[in-house]
Amino acid sequence: MEKSRITTTTNSMTILTVLNRDNFKIEREQDVVPFRNRVKEHAVKIGMGLVNQTKLITAASELVRNMLRYANGGEILIEVVSKIRENGIRLTFTDKGPGIENVETAMKDGFSTGKSLGLGLPGAKRLSSEFTINSVVGKGTVVTIIKWKNG
Amino acid sequence: MEKIPILKMGQFLLVTIQVDLYDRLALNLESDLVQMVSTTEARGVLIDISAVSIVDSFMGRIIGNIASMSKIMDAVTVVVGMQPAVAITLIELGLPLSGVHTALNVEKGMELLKNKILVNGEVPDYDDDEQYDDLDSTQ
Ligand SMILES: Nc1ncnc2c1ncn2[C@@H]1O[C@H](COP(=O)(O)OP(=O)(O)O)[C@@H](O)[C@H]1O
Numbered sequence: 618m619e620k621s622r623i624t625t626t627t628n629s630m631t632i633l634t635v636l637n638r639d640n641f642k643i644e645r646e647q648d649v650v651p652f653r654n655r656v657k658e659h660a661v662k663i664g665m666g667l668v669n670q671t672k673l674i675t676a677a678s679e680l681v682r683n684m685l686r687y688a689n690g691g692e693i694l695i696e697v698v699s700k701i702r703e704n705g706i707r708l709t710f711t712d713k714g715p716g717i718e719n720v721e722t723a724m725k726d727g728f729s730t731g732k733s734l735g736l737g738l739p740g741a742k743r744l745s746s747e748f749t750i751n752s753v754v755g756k757g758t759v760v761t762i763i764k765w766k767n768g
Numbered sequence: 769m770e771k772i773p774i775l776k777m778g779q780f781l782l783v784t785i786q787v788d789l790y791d792r793l794a795l796n797l798e799s800d801l802v803q804m805v806s807t808t809e810a811r812g813v814l815i816d817i818s819a820v821s822i823v824d825s826f827m828g829r830i831i832g833n834i835a836s837m838s839k840i841m842d843a844v845t846v847v848v849g850m851q852p853a854v855a856i857t858l859i860e861l862g863l864p865l866s867g868v869h870t871a872l873n874v875e876k877g878m879e880l881l882k883n884k885i886l887v888n889g890e891v892p893d894y895d896d897d898e899q900y901d902d903l904d905s906t907q
């Protein structure tokens with residue numbers, strides 16, 4: 618069961634303080650746009666610039682689509698986090714879907730079991746400041762991203 | 769049901785996307801546009817996305833599909849008004865949107881279509897005039 622558990626971290630996670638918490642349930646396609654709007658509200662509130670906002674929301678959109686498509690939905694924890702000098706938004710996508718057999722392969726550009734572009738996971742990683750994925754076959758998938766206000 | 773209106777202007781079809789699209793709406797737009805290119809024998813499709821703040825790989829693929837299917841039917845697709853933040857994000861996402869022409873605004877997009885269609889009398893290849901902001905050239 619634990620055999621396909623892989624963790625990827627782009628940067629070292631420093632100690633974070635959570636300033637604000639917000640939960641969002643995704644059950645249907647129609648939840649995607651309201652979810653993106655909610656993320657935007659939080660990003661605007663911490664003063665994130667338009668380009669970083671756009672990157673964050675695009676990454677979020679990819680991950681939320683994956684949750685819907687491959688796991689029939691799930692939950693997202695939206696947090697405003699702070700480290701020494703900077704604030705950011707952390708999004709944790711949790712689903713109880715089938716999990717990912719081979720995370721390393723799924724992270725490759727162009728890999729898709731859904732006949733789509735295969736850019737969601739690798740693209741979301743590029744667009745985020747920090748990216749972590751944990752997937753257990755038969756249990757589900759948790760993807761966490763952070764976008765720093767200026768990062 | 770909600771629908772994105774498609775305007776016919778001479779040989780061109782004009783679509784203005786006013787909101788961030790739901791998937792179903794985007795898919796309907798794709799099939800409606802392709803069908804309309806076929807029934808009206810339009811030579812150009814202009815898609816104004818200046819009000820769109822997010823283009824993810826799903827939306828990007830739909831734009832690409834519209835362009836490639838129109839091309840098969842002898843029509844050129846121009847995407848106009850892409851917000852700079854969206855363009856930057858698309859490149860980092862890894863979506864080149866090759867084969868999709870872009871222009872700054874509707875007016876420039878019309879000009880580009882006219883140059884490509886009316887002057888030459890046929891759909892030319894993608895050797896773009898520098899005055900137009902083509903996504904391909906920003907990579
Ligand atoms: N939440 C998830 N649960 C199960 N499988 C997933 C999940 N997210 C992604 N995957 C798997 O990873 C692959 C790559 O995902 P992605 O990069 O978003 O590309 P695409 O969605 O276009 O296939 C998917 O095809 C799917 O097999």
Ligand SMILES: [Mg+2]
Nearest residue numbers: 679683737738
């Ligand atoms: Mg995906």
